[in-house]
Amino acid sequence: MSTDVVKEQPNADDQLSADEPVSVADQKIFEDDQNDALSEVLTAALRADSLDDLQSGSPYSACLLPLLRSLGWNHYARELIEALPHFSDYLELVDLRNILVRLGYESMPRKTRLNQVSNELYPCLFVDEDDKPLVLLSADEEHEGQVRYFDALQGEELVGHLDNRKGCAYLFTHINTTHGQTVSTKSSAEWFDQLLGRFRNLFGWLLGMTFLINLITMSVPLFIMMVYDKVIGAESVDALPTMVAGIILLLISDIVLRYFRGRLMGNMAGRMDYLIGVETFRQILSLPPILTERSTMAAQLARLKQFDSVRDFFTGPNASTLLDLPFIPLMIALIAFIAGWAAIVPVVMLLLFMVFGLMWLPVSAGRVLRTGQARNDKQKMLIQSLAGRSEIKGAAAEQSWLGRFREYSAESSTANYKAAVASSVINAVSQAGVAIGSLAVLVIGVYSVMAGDMTVGALIATMVLIGKVLSPIQQTFLSFGRFKQVMAAVKQLNQLMKLDVEKNSRASSVMLSGLKGRIGIDRISFRYSPNSDPALTGVSLVAEPGEMVVITGDTGSGKSTLVKLIAGMYKPQAGSLTLDEHDIRQLNAKDLRRAIAYVPQNAQLFHGTIAQNIRMNDVLATDEDLRRVAEAVGILDDILALPQGFETSIGDERTRRLTPGFVHGISMARAFVCSAPVVILDEPGASLDREGDMKLVSQLRALKGKKTVLVVTHRPSHIRLADKAIVLDKGLTKFAGEPEQALQVLVGGLREGK
Numbered sequence: 001m002s003t004d005v006v007k008e009q010p011n012a013d014d015q016l017s018a019d020e021p022v023s024v025a026d027q028k029i030f031e032d033d034q035n036d037a038l039s040e041v042l043t044a045a046l047r048a049d050s051l052d053d054l055q056s057g058s059p060y061s062a063c064l065l066p067l068l069r070s071l072g073w074n075h076y077a078r079e080l081i082e083a084l085p086h087f088s089d090y091l092e093l094v095d096l097r098n099i100l101v102r103l104g105y106e107s108m109p110r111k112t113r114l115n116q117v118s119n120e121l122y123p124c125l126f127v128d129e130d131d132k133p134l135v136l137l138s139a140d141e142e143h144e145g146q147v148r149y150f151d152a153l154q155g156e157e158l159v160g161h162l163d164n165r166k167g168c169a170y171l172f173t174h175i176n177t178t179h180g181q182t183v184s185t186k187s188s189a190e191w192f193d194q195l196l197g198r199f200r201n202l203f204g205w206l207l208g209m210t211f212l213i214n215l216i217t218m219s220v221p222l223f224i225m226m227v228y229d230k231v232i233g234a235e236s237v238d239a240l241p242t243m244v245a246g247i248i249l250l251l252i253s254d255i256v257l258r259y260f261r262g263r264l265m266g267n268m269a270g271r272m273d274y275l276i277g278v279e280t281f282r283q284i285l286s287l288p289p290i291l292t293e294r295s296t297m298a299a300q301l302a303r304l305k306q307f308d309s310v311r312d313f314f315t316g317p318n319a320s321t322l323l324d325l326p327f328i329p330l331m332i333a334l335i336a337f338i339a340g341w342a343a344i345v346p347v348v349m350l351l352l353f354m355v356f357g358l359m360w361l362p363v364s365a366g367r368v369l370r371t372g373q374a375r376n377d378k379q380k381m382l383i384q385s386l387a388g389r390s391e392i393k394g395a396a397a398e399q400s401w402l403g404r405f406r407e408y409s410a411e412s413s414t415a416n417y418k419a420a421v422a423s424s425v426i427n428a429v430s431q432a433g434v435a436i437g438s439l440a441v442l443v444i445g446v447y448s449v450m451a452g453d454m455t456v457g458a459l460i461a462t463m464v465l466i467g468k469v470l471s472p473i474q475q476t477f478l479s480f481g482r483f484k485q486v487m488a489a490v491k492q493l494n495q496l497m498k499l500d501v502e503k504n505s506r507a508s509s510v511m512l513s514g515l516k517g518r519i520g521i522d523r524i525s526f527r528y529s530p531n532s533d534p535a536l537t538g539v540s541l542v543a544e545p546g547e548m549v550v551i552t553g554d555t556g557s558g559k560s561t562l563v564k565l566i567a568g569m570y571k572p573q574a575g576s577l578t579l580d581e582h583d584i585r586q587l588n589a590k591d592l593r594r595a596i597a598y599v600p601q602n603a604q605l606f607h608g609t610i611a612q613n614i615r616m617n618d619v620l621a622t623d624e625d626l627r628r629v630a631e632a633v634g635i636l637d638d639i640l641a642l643p644q645g646f647e648t649s650i651g652d653e654r655t656r657r658l659t660p661g662f663v664h665g666i667s668m669a670r671a672f673v674c675s676a677p678v679v680i681l682d683e684p685g686a687s688l689d690r691e692g693d694m695k696l697v698s699q700l701r702a703l704k705g706k707k708t709v710l711v712v713t714h715r716p717s718h719i720r721l722a723d724k725a726i727v728l729d730k731g732l733t734k735f736a737g738e739p740e741q742a743l744q745v746l747v748g749g750l751r752e753g754k
């Protein structure tokens, strides 16, 4: 099912109006136990072919709403819609469980009989052996021993005695999540350890398979030994066919086992890739802007790219080597069994490798790390250059930029070269070690054979086995540098996942409904970092519902910072900021932003259609809603003049062809499509021509008295429209009061040469 769904049409109104109905997406689903509202809200909220189909589409879809209701889930329709799968309209059990995880409920499966699920564990989902789900709701209070349950196949709630059919009960717990991760475990276990923990069962299987593969690996030299000793030695080929058949069987098993081990590792690689990718992306999206703004886009991209190396390391050939390591003692024991003292050779080699490793590997690992850093620096530079290529050309700085790039490339190449030298030293030493080890075994073996303590077959088998023992040790050596690099990436990954996301910053969710839109700011102060000057100091402001307040002042005076604080992008370090009676710091950032329509200074369009861009703030907006807001912000005619109208693709290169006024209009429409009582416009006129500005002025006029409007602007035409104005200067309030007086303060500032 697509989340790009249409809601029931609100009263179409040409202008934005405070009286327009609250967006269905922003309605609570389970309004204070008014269960009737559920179907109404969702039927109104979802397209005719979405939830209805979803409910009848599969028994698991039918269970979704009864389950949520019984679990006491009480949130906005939009959250449910966002939790639904995007590309499927048929829910399987796994989809249902995933949706519930997204909504904050983890489920534990427990094999049991239907009538053995204890009442205390209700509500829960029970799936019998025929794949029929039931939602067990509660023990029936009126009839002893009877249970209220939802039968998905019949699609209704029933009361009755439960039979003793076998199946699996899924018990739900609220996980107080940040993205399905329990907050409590965050501090005790590192995120990456938790991730590996999810593969515990798979590791078990992989180790089991590797054990069998190693047994087969060990049996081949034993077979060679038997051929030498029993067939050639005894000059009898009678046993040979049986031995060959046996070994062929073993080799086939080896191929099959390696194939399945490869598949398992591929599966693990896919899941790891998905989990690392999705979870880090989600974490980055959930971080407070102040944290993500600290490093450049290029640096963030380079860091994200590093995380790929983690997946590659744990699922590539290195993983097979690591899996082989625990079986080395087994091989040494086998060598000791067939060749006696020759087993001392791999043990000594192991010790020598370790001594060499302690001396040389830190040097090599350092060089590999440096390679990674140099590559990252080069990539960052490349991304920055591509993003700013027009500016580079405009400044005719191609040559100096090329020079810089050469420096980065040279640094990266030097680092690569040094790492390659280090690696070749390790390679040479380990190869030599393997050769010396083999030679030593050969010499010891020859003496043993001469002395009659060992057969020729045993000597050959030992020679084969020694190669098998030393090879994983050699591989571990060679990949040690990368291992350190990956560990550094894992550390970064853990640090990223430890950062407090916005959702965590609140103690409890205050559901916002019926907001009037009063903004109260009392002596707030804010600085971007402890070492920087304050961007705002002791600023106070009150915007009553329906009032228009203009925030003006010189460049860098703190206007954008102030509106970003109101929009919940940052938290003030001192003072208070309230929306109606709620302290903004106590509010869920998502809820807050739904209550405030914020149009940033630089409008950003995303790859997709115009409709999708506008619907970002309300996935349930109908086509009629889109037309209404487009009309209100004055871009409806322009959109309809396009061959594909609202379905025209924009974003990426295509955005460049759109006029700034049109881009700004879409950004405004996106903000207005939701029914937020507060509207914040940061420099709305900045990119507009005269005609665009006139349109904007009439839009502002239309908003007046209907929504609380905060406008960051320098334009006298906007300032005059306002009910009150505040002039900022270096983060301080220079003036607060009548707009006309504010204009005089501004003009006075200009005259003074500011």
Ligand SMILES: Nc1ncnc2c1ncn2[C@@H]1O[C@H](COP(=O)(O)OP(=O)(O)OP(=O)(O)O)[C@@H](O)[C@H]1O
Pocket (backbone or CB within 6 Å): 293, 528, 532, 535, 553, 554, 555, 556, 557, 558, 559, 560, 561, 562
């Ligand atoms: N993300 C940031 N990190 C660090 N400092 C910042 C950041 N954003 C703004 N500042 C600093 O905070 C101060 C106020 O900036 P702000 O953007 O709020 O001013 P402004 O009045 O909106 O300016 P303009 O009119 O140029 O948009 C400035 O000194 C600016 O350098």
